[in-house]
Amino acid sequence: MINWKRVKRSTIGLVPVLALSLALSGCGGSGEAGETPPAGTGEKTQETKPKAEDPASVKGEVVWQYPNTTWPEPEIKNMIADFNKTYPNVTVKPVLGPLEPMIAAGNPPNVATNNRLEANWIMDGMFEELTPYIKRDPDYKPETLFHQVLYEIPQFEKGQYGIPMYSNPTYALVVNNKIMNQYGEKSIPNLQGLKDTDEFYKKFWIMKNGEYEMTGENPLFYYGNLSGLFFVSYLNGADPSTFWNPETKKVNFNDPKIVDALDWLAKFNLDTINQPAYTKLKGQLPKNTHPFLAEKQAMMIITSNNLKDFRKAKPDLDLTVLPAPQASLWNGGSNLAIVKAGKDKDAAWAFIKWMTSTEQGSESLYTRLGLLSPMKSSKYLEEKAKTDADLKVFLDINGKAKKWIPQFPVAYDTEYKKLFPDFLAGKVTAKEMMDHVNKEVQKRIDEFYASKKK
Numbered sequence: 001m002i003n004w005k006r007v008k009r010s011t012i013g014l015v016p017v018l019a020l021s022l023a024l025s026g027c028g029g030s031g032e033a034g035e036t037p038p039a040g041t042g043e044k045t046q047e048t049k050p051k052a053e054d055p056a057s058v059k060g061e062v063v064w065q066y067p068n069t070t071w072p073e074p075e076i077k078n079m080i081a082d083f084n085k086t087y088p089n090v091t092v093k094p095v096l097g098p099l100e101p102m103i104a105a106g107n108p109p110n111v112a113t114n115n116r117l118e119a120n121w122i123m124d125g126m127f128e129e130l131t132p133y134i135k136r137d138p139d140y141k142p143e144t145l146f147h148q149v150l151y152e153i154p155q156f157e158k159g160q161y162g163i164p165m166y167s168n169p170t171y172a173l174v175v176n177n178k179i180m181n182q183y184g185e186k187s188i189p190n191l192q193g194l195k196d197t198d199e200f201y202k203k204f205w206i207m208k209n210g211e212y213e214m215t216g217e218n219p220l221f222y223y224g225n226l227s228g229l230f231f232v233s234y235l236n237g238a239d240p241s242t243f244w245n246p247e248t249k250k251v252n253f254n255d256p257k258i259v260d261a262l263d264w265l266a267k268f269n270l271d272t273i274n275q276p277a278y279t280k281l282k283g284q285l286p287k288n289t290h291p292f293l294a295e296k297q298a299m300m301i302i303t304s305n306n307l308k309d310f311r312k313a314k315p316d317l318d319l320t321v322l323p324a325p326q327a328s329l330w331n332g333g334s335n336l337a338i339v340k341a342g343k344d345k346d347a348a349w350a351f352i353k354w355m356t357s358t359e360q361g362s363e364s365l366y367t368r369l370g371l372l373s374p375m376k377s378s379k380y381l382e383e384k385a386k387t388d389a390d391l392k393v394f395l396d397i398n399g400k401a402k403k404w405i406p407q408f409p410v411a412y413d414t415e416y417k418k419l420f421p422d423f424l425a426g427k428v429t430a431k432e433m434m435d436h437v438n439k440e441v442q443k444r445i446d447e448f449y450a451s452k453k454k
Contacts, residue, residue: 059089060344062351063109065099068334075368082364083354090347103341110342111351114154114162115334117407122156123452128338130160133349145357147331149404150374154335162335163356164374166365169331169397170324171222171231171301172390174310177318179204179214179298191325194236194264204298205272212274212281215291217300220269225420226413231301232261234403235328244406249445251412253438254431263430266423293317304394305370311390321390323397331401333374372398410444 066076073096080092095102099112103126112127121127134140142151146164154162175188183203191197197219204216222228233242238257245252252258281296291297293314301324302310310317323329336352338345355361362373363380372394373381385392415437423433 055087055350056089058087058347058350060091060347062090062092062111062344062347063342064092064094064111064113064351065102065109066094066096066113067098067115068113069096071369079355079364079368082360082368083351086354086358086360087347087350090350092351099339103339108339108341110339110344110348112337112339113165113334114337117154117156117161117409119156119407119409120448122159122161126340127161128340128345130163130338133338134160137353140353140357142357145376146374147376147398147401149331149401150333150335153332153404153407154337162337163352164333165336165356166333166369166371167331167374167398168333169304169372169394169401170329171303172307172321172393172397173299173324174292174302174307175299175320176292176295176297177320179295180320183214183298188320188322191235192327193325194232194261197235197325198264198268201268201299202272207274207277210277212277212296215278215281215297217297218269218273219301220265222301223303225265226416228265229258229262229416230330230405231324231328232265233258234330235325236261236264237327239403240406244408246407249409249449251408251438251441251445253441254434259430259434262423262434266430270424304372304390307390308370321393323393323400326400329397329401330403330405331398332404333371408441408445410441410448412441415440 076094080094083092084090095109099109099114102109118126134142142160142163145151147167150164150167153164154160173188173191175185180186180188183206185203189196189200191200201216201219204214206212206214219232220228222231230243236257238255238261242252242255242257244250282291285291285294285296290310292300293310295317307321310319336356338348338352342348355365356374359378359380362375362378365371365373366381366384376399381391381395385395416433419428419433419436422428423430428436
């Protein structure tokens with residue numbers, strides 16, 4: 001862990017004294033009061049509306065740190081070219097890699113991309129608090145512009161330390177209609193909780209003569225077992241505050257809603273699925289072929305990117321795609337922050353606002369990187385969704401999702417992953433495991449906040 005206070009001192013010479021005046025596309029500047037009318041006229045003082053500044057007047061360099069190696073470099077450049085159509089005098093230099101080494105080496109970016117809230121960095125003053133930027137732009141109303149969940153994720157102790165860059169709505173439920181008809185399923189049930197989800201999932205794990213004729217979803221491994229825990233816990237009535245209360249700074253991983261969800265995940269995996277038979281089935285498929293693509297899996301929970309991959313690999317699949325059970329839906333993504341040690345803050349803010357909060361940015365994010373805008377309404381995406389049923393589903397999830405993965409101030413998964421094999425082997429119960437996880441995570445959180453008081 002880098003000592004950010006030492007880094008701040010070592011890089012202080014890099015930080016120019018900057019005015020926080022903003023120069024944004026289509027945004028109002030500082031207004032001036034109209035002239036005072038002559039005494040006795042009875043007229044009231046009029047205020048002129050702030051004038052929108054010319055984007056061409058914004059100049060500087062944006063050094064944009066981003067960590068995602070899956071974003072194609074040519075498309076990053078195309079997106080920057082899209083930005084320069086509006087801001088021709090701002091140079092954007094994308095830098096792939098983690099933020100810490102850049103700052104420690106004395107080469108801080110001025111825009112950072114974060115996948116989670118970095119409480120440690122915020123408390124050490126590494127990021128700008130963005131409220132002054134927002135207030136100086138009278139036409140910018142982010143609290144109504146973005147999906148609430150996404151806007152609140154980068155908030156810390158009533159401060160706004162990031163603007164959501166994109167949305168990652170999770171998950172869709174996908175079924176193979178041919179298989180549904182084959183097994184007499186006339187409609188997809190409206191799943192509400194663990195009981196009906198359990199019944200629906202079990203229908204498709206069908207064995208014949210000791211081999212699997214058909215399979216369904218294994219909820220234990222939704223993109224990693226921790227993701228499965230959140231998904232099923234939410235389905236079981238939990239919400240983000242069940243896991244973590246930022247006001248009291250207390251975790252509650254051993255809440256019954258979470259413990260029961262973990263217990264169900266393991267029991268479904270152990271009691272419903274014949275692992276040797278499933279391994280044999282997968283071994284009989286062509287190399288790197290998912291059982292769903294081979295039409296040996298009737299249904300699954302899926303992300304938008306995996307759905308795109310399936311469509312591309314086998315366009316003739318007859319699928320129905322709809323949001324996963326609403327109680328389990330959450331939203332996520334990344335946020336963009338302004339680094340205090342960086343230069344050209346006005347240019348940085350212009351870049352952030354264009355990418356996250358404009359129709360041009362929304363279109364560019366989707367066409368270049370396949371990312372969904374964090375805005376509540378994007379005319380480009382809504383128009384495209386009229387002819388793209390899959391996109392329409394994920395925009396629907398965007399609007400419905402009211403939950404998120406909590407933003408813990410410390411690593412919360414170490415003990416969970418360490419104990420998980422013993423849990424599956426029956427060496428510890430779900431309650432014992434989560435009691436231990438809760439104790440260890442709370443200890444780390446208490447130590448974290450205690451260290452910041454020194």
